[in-house]
């Protein structure tokens with residue numbers, strides 16, 4: 001419960017709506033409890049008119065408004081009295097219904113506003129967290145928090161609060177009326193209700209546990225099916241259809257068993273609830289009936305009590321569900337709090353310094369270990385890149401090349417040593433300013449489910465002109481292919497759109513970086529899926545585009561078309577060779593060997 005105090009700020013935010021909602025709940029119940037009193041009164045009047053009926057002289061206590069109503073109608077003749085009472089009961093029901101409607105309109109709508117605010121809060125927090133956080137949390141888990149957990153907390157901020165206020169006010173009002181009329185009868189007929197509430201609470205917990213299990217099995221089944229569809233080519237080529245089918249059948253069987261178990265529990269739940277409610281009504285009729293035989297003047301009260309018991313049934317059954325909604329919401333809020341209290345490991349500098357960053361990048365004795373795997377990706381790494389220099393970074397797979405780029409963009413901070421740009425430590429530069437000034441083409445291409453042109457313009461704050469988009473695409477050697485798509489630049493790509501080849505995606509990703517037009521550019525192995533001819537075309541274009549910019553090109557290949565000021569060879573997180581193309585050839589090491597292999601291949605092809 002303590003966990004839920006985090007959402008109370010929202011109740012304060014929507015305090016007017018919240019207070020009006022509570023008033024509506026109370027009003028709807030107030031009109032509801034007037035009806036049994038009038039019914040009791042009219043039943044007494046009917047009893048008096050029956051052959052052998054006795055006049056009722058009891059000093060029944062009525063609500064103030066009901067007393068005034070009785071004073072007004074008791075002068076009327078019998079038929080008119082019954083008619084007016086019936087119309088009044090109908091009007092009270094309508095009033096109750098109206099206030100119930102506005103109560104839902106205020107409290108449930110408030111909970112939807114809170115849900116919206118919470119989703120925004122969670123989403124905004126996701127945006128602030130660092131790359132390390134996303135590596136150590138499963139995407140499914142993160143999605144669950146923003147969808148499932150927020151929905152469960154909404155159930156607390158809306159329905160649970162509404163049912164709770166409803167049941168407290170209705171039970172309170174009914175009890176006041178019942179106790180003031182007959183204390184003993186009240187205690188007897190109300191006695192099964194706590195038992196009903198406790199039973200429902202425990203059954204609800206069981207149902208919840210079972211449905212959680214069914215939910216998780218369903219999610220396994222869906223993942224299983226989804227992997228079978230997306231990996232269909234691997235499954236078929238390895239002739240594993242039967243094995244996959246067996247796996248699916250096992251998952252499916254576990255799901256079936258648990259779903260049937262849940263259905264059985266639910267099948268017992270509703271009839272037993274009705275039975276317990278029926279018991280209360282039966283008790284009222286039985287004991288009240290005996291009392292009415294001894295004293296016919298009590299008939300009105302008995303009828304009133306039967307109505308109260310029926311009225312109380314729903315709120316009492318709701319006690320159990322409200323308790324379990326609150327429990328679930330508390331568990332979900334705990335998960336949300338854990339995450340909302342996670343401080344981003346990478347914090348932006350508290351400075352407004354926005355002096356242009358154009359080069360002079362220095363890695364000074366930098367070491368970095370990935371905390372989740374313990375892999376030391378960079379070891380005492382030192383490198384100086386002057387403004388305007390073009391640097392080629394080569395090395396075997398896993399040698400630490402991408403880590404270098406990620407440290408420069410501050411996805412992570414080094415464990416030891418410093419990285420500076422223009423003499424300023426990265427940690428002293430506002431994060432947004434740093435990233436705005438660097439264009440990065442990552443190794444893993446990601447295209448959003450949007451049009452080609454919007455994917456290219458993604459990093460810009462204002463909509464660029466068509467010409468600017470075309471220019472970026474031309475420089476990335478993808479313009480003609482985009483024009484060849486059915487809807488050209490308006491073609492949808494990503495999950496919902498057309499299937500682009502790996503090389504096409506890489507080039508759209510390059511165009512996205514080029515259109516940003518910053519002073520520092522990093523290309524991380526972004527030509528791996530492009531054929532040699534297109535690769536040459538892009539490299540040639542880069543030669544012109546890069547101009548005076550500082551550029552780092554990470555790759556597995558040597559590009560002789562572009563003249564690099566420095567070529568760096570990394571091995572196991574440290575520099576093993578460094579110099580110009582000519583210097584490294586003269587060294588006769590890794591670079592020379594790679595150059596030799598590449599030249600031989602090019603000659604053969």
Ligand SMILES: Nc1ncnc2c1ncn2[C@@H]1O[C@H](COP(=O)(O)OP(=O)(O)OP(=O)(O)O)[C@@H](O)[C@H]1O
Nearest residue numbers: 135370373375377396397398399400401402403404
């Ligand atoms: N997010 C990560 N979490 C944990 N370990 C990582 C992570 N990223 C990379 N590593 C490890 O750090 C080492 C350096 O990886 P890095 O990606 O920098 O190499 P690379 O030279 O860019 O490789 P490639 O050429 O294959 O892209 C590798 O051993 C890799 O397994």
